[in-house]
Amino acid sequence: MFKGIIGLLAGICLAAPPALAQQAEPQLIRAAVLRVDDPGLPPISRLDIPPEDDGFAGARLAIEDNDTTGRFMGQDFEAEEVTATPETAAAEMDRILGEGVAFVVVLADDATTLALADQAGERAMIFNAAARGDNLRGADCRANTVHVAPSQAMMADALAQFLMWKNWPRWFLIEGSHPQDKALADAFRRSATKFGAKIVEERLYEDTGGARRTDSGHVQVQKQMPVFTQRAAEHDVIVAADEADIFAAYLPYQTWDARPVTGSAGLVPRSWHPAMEAWGGTQFQNRFEKLANRRMREADYQTWLALRMIGEAATRTQSADPAVLKEFMLSDQFDVAGFKGQKLTLRDWDHQLRQPILLTTGNLTASVSPQDQYLHQTSQLDTLGIDRPETECQF
Amino acid sequence: MKHILTLALCLATTPALANRVFVSNEKGNDVTVLDGETLEVIGTYPVGNRPRGITISPDGKELYVCASDDNLVRVFDPETMEELHTLPSGPDPELFVLHPSGNPLYIANEDDNLVTVVDTRTHQVLAEIPVGVEPEGMGISPDGKVVINTSETTNMAHFIDSESFEIFANVLVDSRPRFAQYSADGSKLYVTSEIGGTVSVIDPATQQIVKKISFDIPGVLPEAIQPVGARITSDGAKLFVALGPANRVAVIDGATDEVKDYLLVGQRVWQMAFTPDEKYLFTTNGNSNDVSVIDVAAEKVVKSVPVGQQPWGVVVAPN
Numbered sequence: 081m082f083k084g085i086i087g088l089l090a091g092i093c094l095a096a097p098p099a100l101a102q103q104a105e106p107q108l109i110r111a112a113v114l115r116v117d118d119p120g121l122p123p124i125s126r127l128d129i130p131p132e133d134d135g136f137a138g139a140r141l142a143i144e145d146n147d148t149t150g151r152f153m154g155q156d157f158e159a160e161e162v163t164a165t166p167e168t169a170a171a172e173m174d175r176i177l178g179e180g181v182a183f184v185v186v187l188a189d190d191a192t193t194l195a196l197a198d199q200a201g202e203r204a205m206i207f208n209a210a211a212r213g214d215n216l217r218g219a220d221c222r223a224n225t226v227h228v229a230p231s232q233a234m235m236a237d238a239l240a241q242f243l244m245w246k247n248w249p250r251w252f253l254i255e256g257s258h259p260q261d262k263a264l265a266d267a268f269r270r271s272a273t274k275f276g277a278k279i280v281e282e283r284l285y286e287d288t289g290g291a292r293r294t295d296s297g298h299v300q301v302q303k304q305m306p307v308f309t310q311r312a313a314e315h316d317v318i319v320a321a322d323e324a325d326i327f328a329a330y331l332p333y334q335t336w337d338a339r340p341v342t343g344s345a346g347l348v349p350r351s352w353h354p355a356m357e358a359w360g361g362t363q364f365q366n367r368f369e370k371l372a373n374r375r376m377r378e379a380d381y382q383t384w385l386a387l388r389m390i391g392e393a394a395t396r397t398q399s400a401d402p403a404v405l406k407e408f409m410l411s412d413q414f415d416v417a418g419f420k421g422q423k424l425t426l427r428d429w430d431h432q433l434r435q436p437i438l439l440t441t442g443n444l445t446a447s448v449s450p451q452d453q454y455l456h457q458t459s460q461l462d463t464l465g466i467d468r469p470e471t472e473c474q475f
Numbered sequence: 476m477k478h479i480l481t482l483a484l485c486l487a488t489t490p491a492l493a494n495r496v497f498v499s500n501e502k503g504n505d506v507t508v509l510d511g512e513t514l515e516v517i518g519t520y521p522v523g524n525r526p527r528g529i530t531i532s533p534d535g536k537e538l539y540v541c542a543s544d545d546n547l548v549r550v551f552d553p554e555t556m557e558e559l560h561t562l563p564s565g566p567d568p569e570l571f572v573l574h575p576s577g578n579p580l581y582i583a584n585e586d587d588n589l590v591t592v593v594d595t596r597t598h599q600v601l602a603e604i605p606v607g608v609e610p611e612g613m614g615i616s617p618d619g620k621v622v623i624n625t626s627e628t629t630n631m632a633h634f635i636d637s638e639s640f641e642i643f644a645n646v647l648v649d650s651r652p653r654f655a656q657y658s659a660d661g662s663k664l665y666v667t668s669e670i671g672g673t674v675s676v677i678d679p680a681t682q683q684i685v686k687k688i689s690f691d692i693p694g695v696l697p698e699a700i701q702p703v704g705a706r707i708t709s710d711g712a713k714l715f716v717a718l719g720p721a722n723r724v725a726v727i728d729g730a731t732d733e734v735k736d737y738l739l740v741g742q743r744v745w746q747m748a749f750t751p752d753e754k755y756l757f758t759t760n761g762n763s764n765d766v767s768v769i770d771v772a773a774e775k776v777v778k779s780v781p782v783g784q785q786p787w788g789v790v791v792a793p794n
Contacts, residue, residue, distance in 0.1 A: 144608075145608045145628055145629075148588050148607055148608045148626075148629060149607055149608060149626075149628070149629040149630075149631070151605075152607065152629070152631060152633075152642075152645045360609070360627065360651070363567065363569075363585045363586055363609060366567065366586050367586055367609075370586065388628075395629075395630065395647065396647075415650065415670075416650075417627075417628065417650040417651050417670045421698070421701075421720070422670060422698035422699075422701075423650055423670050423671070423672075423698070459698075460696055460698065461698075
């Protein structure tokens with residue numbers, strides 16, 4: 081420790097490059113991670129049950145990373161971890177704001193995220209690390225919110241590009257009966273139009289509240305799913321829109337026709353996958369697993385990335401002033417590295433973080449979109465999601 | 476008797492060793508050895524788990540390999556590819572640099588934010604130096620006095636005193652700095668930034684960035700231009716920078732630091748090494764599982780040679 085301090089002091093005395101001037105007291109940069117847990121149904125597969133520290137473990141890694149850099153910059157980072165229910169979320173947000181925390185990472189559903197953003201207003205910058213709703217980036221966009229989580233439109237476009245590259249343009253779209261399923265199905269419909277796919281058949285899978293988890297697939301599902309998918313128009317793939325996690329996981333191998341399942345099951349677009357090894361991913365996974373004793377989930381990745389954005393802004397501006405950091409993050413000077421092979425930047429029209437999307441199977445990343453063939457005049461990443469000319473966002 | 480025999484063996488085979496090329500295959504867990512003259516594969520030898528950084532002692536007697544997943548450095552006889560011993564490296568050694576005298580070895584521990592210094596003779600750890608997040612690139616000044624470490628997530632080049640092991644300066648560069656290379660006269664330090672897409676030219680005396688080299692290749696997306704390995708000729712005239720998934724090596728005028736040309740090589744080109752006479756430059760191409768051979772004078776790719784799975788690092792035996 082003593083040696084470390086000397087090293088740090090030596091750094092000041094000998095080098096003292098103006099760009100890295102240090103201060104006697106470290107600058108403190110505070111954030112909070114507010115996770116709003118919805119007491120809904122457990123996931124279909126017990127392998128998908130979220131761990132207690134879902135998202136928070138990613139925050140811890142980000143703070144470690146930021147602090148390691150902060151040692152050289154005279155900066156210290158903190159992230160308070162807060163869990164809430166939809167009922168207590170507003171009170172918790174009030175408390176956080178009352179403590180003067182200017183950066184809040186929110187892990188919540190679409191409606192709660194929007195409500196919390198409105199509640200924070202000018203007082204805090206919100207980092208949406210979970211909600212994918214396109215409305216949050218469109219008609220319901222908020223100037224105080226940046227979206228680290230990719231949107232439904234980005235997810236759907238990522239899949240659509242791959243399916244078109246595979247020359248599988250005839251889609252059988254199955255959507256669930258929950259509102260969020262319809263939103264996802266709409267995103268798939270939009271992608272089909274955008275990339276020239278044809279939805280040849282659409283069916284609605286009604287959630288009748290059956291004994292979902294007691295049947296692990298071999299009892300009722302094995303009979304129901306073939307019947308449900310019987311006599312569909314000639315199609316290349318099934319695209320499932322099941323955000324509520326009611327039926328899609330049961331589709332693979334149970335369909336009437338021998339067709340691959342994509343979307344909410346089978347080939348699934350994700351922001352992160354624990355088998356990802358490219359672009360330095362292996363060491364990132366290793367560091368996370370050493371810290372958390374489990375694999376990294378999307379919530380962890382998105383929370384890590386949100387807090388890294390704050391850390392990166394603090395390093396580059398050498399400031400702890402939230403206004404300075406916010407202005408820098410929203411400027412065209414800002415980029416952040418996120419183990420996806422290229423710099424990630426913010427779209428100025430809706431504050432969505434541009435990012436490649438992983439197309440994952442059970443144990444692997446099968447592909448990464450954007451696909452090479454889809455070009456764009458500004459950034460290839462803007463072939464995913466809502467581009468500037470089509471945005472409905474007005475800050 | 477045994478010693479005499481070994482000596483005789485060495486004497487007899489030294490000329491053949493002179494230009495041997497050693498390529499670490501990250502996924503193959505082995506090293507492919509090429510003849511630097513004929514460019515033929517001599518053999519492939521197991522070297523432990525996830526070999527990445529690879530270097531050789533100035534006398535050509537010891538080949539060092541970072542066995543990342545074994546958490547140690549394995550030392551081989553370059554002649555026989557028999558393992559001689561191992562060196563403690565700290566966890567997840569990725570890349571290292573040898574002091575010009577051959578001792579000690581400075582190792583970047585990617586998972587632990589440390590640089591470990593190991594005595595190559597006593598096999599003892601001399602120091603562990605805390606650096607930024609994901610230390611990777613390691614360079615050393617030609618006089619051996621300053622060690623450079625780049626940290627990929629902190630985005631700094633750390634200047635370390637090679638004797639006191641103290642950091643005395645930190646230079647913020649563009650995203651994901653991968654490699655640090657001094658010019659032979661020590662007047663310039665080049666630091667590549669993979670995600671930033673640039674090479675920072677740093678004046679080692681003042682630790683200030685004096686120039687940033689950027690790249691523009693017609694028909695290649697800017698995001699695909701990711702500078703990784705860098706090597707400069709001993710006369711300082713030509714700097715070569717491997718551009719990762721752009722599948723090109725940039726040729727840069729060492730005097731003006733302006734890009735002269737881009738050479739098409741294999742896929743995802745990372746590390747490079749010259750032959751001792753600087754006639755050839757070898758590049759490791761991780762996605763096409765081959766090495767490209769560049770004629771340095773002609774600035775042309777003359778051959779590609781298939782090696783093992785995901786070639787990562789390369790070193791050529793000294794004369």
